Amino acid sequence: MLTPDYFYGKSDKLVEMYQELEDWIIKDIALRLMKSGELSGTADRELWKLQQMGLHHTEIIKKIAQVTGKSTSEVKRLLRESVMTSFSDDAEVLGKLADIQSPVENNAVVMAMNAEMQKTFGELSNLTRTTMQQSQSDLINMLNEVDYRVASGMQSYSSAVCEVIDQYAKNGVVIDYPTGAKRSLEAAVRCCIVTSMNQTAAQVTNQYIAQGGIEYVLVSAHMGARHDKKHPEGLQSHDHWQGKVYKIVGRDEDAPNLLEATGYSIDPATGKGKVVNPLGLHGYNCRHSHKPWDKSLRNPYVDADGNPKIDVHESQELYEKQQQQRGMERAIRQTKRELLAKQQELNGIAETDVKEMLQPQYDQLAYKLRMQNKKYHEYCEANDLQTQADRIKVAGFKKKQSAVANGRATAYSNSINNNEVEDIFSALRKKTAKRLNKMNEHEPLSIDEIQGNYADMIRKIVKESPENVKDVIYKYSEKIKFVNERVIGPGYTNSKGISVNFKEDSKNGRGAWTTTFHEIGHAVDIASERISYRYPYFRKYLETDFRNLVKSYQKEYNLNQKEAYIEIGKSLEPSEYHILSDLAGGLTNNQCKGRFAHTQPGYWEKEHRLEKEAFAHFFEAVAIQSDVKLSSIKEMFPNAYEEFERLLEEIG
Numbered sequence: 213m214l215t216p217d218y219f220y221g222k223s224d225k226l227v228e229m230y231q232e233l234e235d236w237i238i239k240d241i242a243l244r245l246m247k248s249g250e251l252s253g254t255a256d257r258e259l260w261k262l263q264q265m266g267l268h269h270t271e272i273i274k275k276i277a278q279v280t281g282k283s284t285s286e287v288k289r290l291l292r293e294s295v296m297t298s299f300s301d302d303a304e305v306l307g308k309l310a311d312i313q314s315p316v317e318n319n320a321v322v323m324a325m326n327a328e329m330q331k332t333f334g335e336l337s338n339l340t341r342t343t344m345q346q347s348q349s350d351l352i353n354m355l356n357e358v359d360y361r362v363a364s365g366m367q368s369y370s371s372a373v374c375e376v377i378d379q380y381a382k383n384g385v386v387i388d389y390p391t392g393a394k395r396s397l398e399a400a401v402r403c404c405i406v407t408s409m410n411q412t413a414a415q416v417t418n419q420y421i422a423q424g425g426i427e428y429v430l431v432s433a434h435m436g437a438r439h440d441k442k443h444p445e446g447l448q449s450h451d452h453w454q455g456k457v458y459k460i461v462g463r464d465e466d467a468p469n470l471l472e473a474t475g476y477s478i479d480p481a482t483g484k485g486k487v488v489n490p491l492g493l494h495g496y497n498c499r500h501s502h503k504p505w506d507k508s509l510r511n512p513y514v515d516a517d518g519n520p521k522i523d524v525h526e527s528q529e530l531y532e533k534q535q536q537q538r539g540m541e542r543a544i545r546q547t548k549r550e551l552l553a554k555q556q557e558l559n560g561i562a563e564t565d566v567k568e569m570l571q572p573q574y575d576q577l578a579y580k581l582r583m584q585n586k587k588y589h590e591y592c593e594a595n596d597l598q599t600q601a602d603r604i605k606v607a608g609f610k611k612k613q614s615a616v617a618n619g620r621a622t623a624y625s626n627s628i629n630n631n632e633v634e635d636i637f638s639a640l641r642k643k644t645a646k647r648l649n650k651m652n653e654h655e656p657l658s659i660d661e662i663q664g665n666y667a668d669m670i671r672k673i674v675k676e677s678p679e680n681v682k683d684v685i686y687k688y689s690e691k692i693k694f695v696n697e698r699v700i701g702p703g704y705t706n707s708k709g710i711s712v713n714f715k716e717d718s719k720n721g722r723g724a725w726t727t728t729f730h731e732i733g734h735a736v737d738i739a740s741e742r743i744s745y746r747y748p749y750f751r752k753y754l755e756t757d758f759r760n761l762v763k764s765y766q767k768e769y770n771l772n773q774k775e776a777y778i779e780i781g782k783s784l785e786p787s788e789y790h791i792l793s794d795l796a797g798g799l800t801n802n803q804c805k806g807r808f809a810h811t812q813p814g815y816w817e818k819e820h821r822l823e824k825e826a827f828a829h830f831f832e833a834v835a836i837q838s839d840v841k842l843s844s845i846k847e848m849f850p851n852a853y854e855e856f857e858r859l860l861e862e863i864g
Contacts (some may be wrong), residue, residue, distance in 0.1 A: 213301045213503035214294060214413050214588055216434040221407040224602040226286050229279050231403045231607035234385045236275055237347045238549065239556055239608075241380065245354060245373045247559040272347060276340045283336060290405065291412045295321075298413035302420065302503045309506055310424025320483065321419045328412035335404050343397060344388055356379060360822040361698075364472050371648065372555050374570060375700070381553030382546055394455050398545070403497050410493050410501065414485050422483030428467060430457050430505040431474065431493065433513045433522055436530035437500070447475045448494040451527050455493065455513030455520055457505055467507065471714050476502075534596045540588045541603040547581045551617055569647075575624035578617040595789075597839070649711065653818060656693035656709045659685070664697060666714035668700065673725060673836065680857065681835045683864035685732065688739035692732060703727040705734040722790045722808070723841070725830055733831030737824060740863040744827035747819040753852035754826055758799045761848060777804035788840045791829040798822045830856045 299315050306312045354376050360700045361372040387514025395403065402819035421429070432457025440448040441483065446535065447453075460478050477486050487494050493502065515521055554574045570760045584605075592599045657663075657818040659671060674685055685692065693709035703712035717727045737744045744750060755790040765776040777800060784793040784806030793806030798816045802809055830853065833841040846853050 213417070213430075213432055213501040215408065215501075216432065216499040218294075218297060219406050219411075219499050220408065220600075221602050222290060222402075222409065223402050223425055223604075226283055226290070226405055227401050227602075228605070228607050230397055231605070233275055233279050234397050235341070235549075235552065235606070236609035237272065237385055238377075238553055239342075240271060241347070242553060242556045243379045243560065244351065245358060245377060246370075246557070254324065269348060272344050280337070284333065287332055287336070287408075288329060289407070290409055291325065291332065293324055294409040294413045295416045295827065298417060298501065305504050305506075305509065306420055307425065308509075309426055309504055310420065312420060312424075318419065318423075320423070321416050324415045325412060326481070326737050328408065328415055328752070332404070332408040332412070335408070339387065339397075339400055339404065342502065343385060346385060350380065350385070362738055370561050371569070374561065375648075376551050377557060378550065378573075381549045384546070384549055387542055406499070407495070408499055410498060411485070411487070413499065414494050415483075417501075417503060418478050418485045420485040423477060426481075426504045426506070426634075427457055427461070427480075428457055428505040428507060429470060429478070429502040430509075430511065430513075431455065432501045432503075433520070434499070435527050436520055436534050437522075437527055438498075439528045439531045439689050446490050450498070451522075451524055451531070453493075454500055455511070455522065457507065457511060458502075464507075475549060489741075495552060503644070527663060533597060536785075537588075537592065537595075537597055537600070538558050538603075540584065540591060541600060542603045544581065544584050544588060545606050546744055547577060548585060548604075548609040548613075551577050551581065552606070552608050552613065555613070555616075572624075575620045579619035579624040581617060582621040583605075583639060591725075606737050633719075649674055649696060652696045652698050652700075653708070654695060654696050654709075658693060660689070662694050662697060664714065666697075666718055670714070670725070670728060673729070677835045677837065680860045680864055681831070684736050684740070686721055687864060688736055690733045691739035703731045705731045705738070710735055722787050723836065723838055725836055727792075729832040729835040730828045732830035732835070734824065736831065736863075738828050740825075742820070743859050743863050745823040747859075750826070750852060750855045751823050753797060753855050754795065754822065756851060757798065757849040762804075774803075780804050781806055789844055791833060791841055792844055795822070795826055795829065795849070798825060826852065827856065834860075 247801065256670060295315055303312065313321075357376050358372045360371065361375075364370050381616070383396075385503030387395050387397060387400045418433070420426075431454055437454050438449065438450040439451050440446060443449055445452060453473050456473070457467050458465040459475055460470055460480055463469040463472075470493075471488060475487070476494050477488055478483065485494070490496050493500055513521055551574065552572065554577060559573060560568050588604070589599060591597070646742055659674060662670065674682065677685070694712070695709035696711035697714045699711040699713050701712070703717070705711070710728075712728050712731050718724055720726045761780065762773060762776050765771060768771065769776075769779065770781065780796060781793075781804050783789075789806055790808035793808045794810060797805035797809035797811075797820065801816055802811060810816065810825070812816065826849075830845060831846055
């Protein structure tokens with residue numbers, strides 16, 4: 213059996229190899245984009261694109277060959293080490309239950325280990341092939357995107373290139389799986405190796421189980437085991453089936469069936485293990501293991517009375533903290549990749565005016581990284597978590613890059629006042645985005661007049677929206693105008709009209725088209741002469757509904773108000789609850805909120821801000837017909853939602 217801690221840091225070396233590959237891909241694509249500005253003729257440019265595709269393809273094949281050569285020996289070492297470690301842990305129990313041979317002397321074990329190695333090599337090969345194909349696709353898509361922006365007169369070539377590169381660096385190389393899932397290259401490699409180490413050790417254990425005719429297994433247990441709030445008793449929640457004895461075939465009164473409970477099966481004749489459900493035991497990124505067992509042995513994971521030693525609630529609390537930690541680590545890695553790309557732009561762009569825009573952007577990113585690192589270490593210390601240096605590393609971001617970024621972060625913090633420092637994105641909007649957004653503005657266009665790849669989709673959603681929404685949109689169609697569909701930064705609505713980025717909003721993490729229809733909601737509110745606060749009841753109901761929610765938490769869990777705020781905030785962390793998170797923040801001046809909120813100083817202090825945002829939030833949920841958002845709104849704000857529907861009816 214492998215302990216959960218065994219996996220920490222084991223994949224670092226391999227992950228770093230693929231991080232270097234990713235850094236090279238981003239750098240190579242950036243260089244090719246920046247070199248093409250002088251080509252103006254359509255025919256010449258199309259020929260150049262084809263040449264770049266070919267050159268990039270040739271170079272990436274070389275890079276992948278280098279990575280593959282290095283990774284093969286590392287994979288062999290990792291899998292062999294995991295097998296011997298697991299065997300060493302199992303040896304004592306195996307010695308009591310069966311005659312055993314060392315893995316290197318057992319032919320069946322050697323064959324099982326080699327089979328798992330070949331499977332892992334195949335998965336990594338598929339991963340590298342997918343990476344190559346994805347980078348080719350990314351390059352041509354980025355070239356076409358730059359051409360579109362320049363041809364439409366929206367941006368200069370250099371500014372378009374920089375913006376496109378920034379977005380690519382932010383996301384990194386993303387692997388699309390046939391299931392529809394998406395993972396960063398780094399996450400895909402880490403998942404592949406951790407899962408392979410676990411499954412290889414398991415297959416070796418299974419051979420000994422078959423050879424010894426062993427009927428039972430013990431599944432490991434650890435604090436912070438995976439927990440799914442939506443499916444607390446499902447296989448995806450590991451905390452309820454860990455630390456127990458299972459029967460391989462059939463079941464006993466005190467030993468449930470292994471497959472039924474964990475989603476993992478073992479053939480007692482061949483010793484072949486199978487992950488029947490990838491969400492369960494030995495599935496993706498699972499750190500649980502199993503070992504041969506007998507009911508006569510004492511289960512180390514239960515006390516003398518047979519009760520689990522691990523408290524479920526404490527384990528779940530730790531899991532939630534670790535998930536927040538993982539999120540912070542991902543954000544730090546993302547910022548480092550953005551800094552590397554920004555430095556590439558600074559080195560490759562010749563225009564002085566563009567460089568003047570790029571340097572403040574780099575400086576702000578550097579300061580952002582400093583604050584992220586600070587908050588990460590503070591969070592880990594406050595929650596008694598071990599910092600994970602391997603999880604915040606980016607291969608290309610070494611001591612030199614770190615020193616430069618640190619220097620620029622200091623320069624940035626010294627150049628702005630304290631209020632501006634608090635809002636990390638304020639300076640960027642003022643210095644760069646504002647100017648570019650102004651360039652992108654056009655004459656006001658109604659929903660029926662907007663053009664582009666996403667215009668038809670917007671009109672389709674309006675057409676299929678509920679009648680009360682459709683009525684008000686059509687009624688105020690002459691006042692709902694778009695002036696910028698490629699805005700940089702968050703969308704907004706002012707006296708000119710709506711500014712939103714259709715392309716970014718189509719893949720919005722809070723739900724596709726959330727921002728677009730939120731801003732349409734603001735436009736409807738303005739056109740109806742502020743129906744959101746024309747009557748006082750909407751705000752009163754928002755306040756009353758939230759107050760009732762807080763009281764219910766206090767009563768059910770015996771909490772004071774502050775503690776209730778904390779617990780409610782925790783429940784509002786998922787992206788699908790962004791509306792509730794924001795409104796909870798507005799009602800408590802951000803004392804209670806989840807992951808999403810307006811945190812600008814003084815934002816919620818402005819008159820009627822709460823009613824305006826609530827109206828726009830409710831409008832977006834109804835227009836898009838999001839079942840999850842609507843059901844959660846009705847549950848948390850039942851009276852306010854009824855009043856919202858009345859307001860829609862009145863203005864429609």
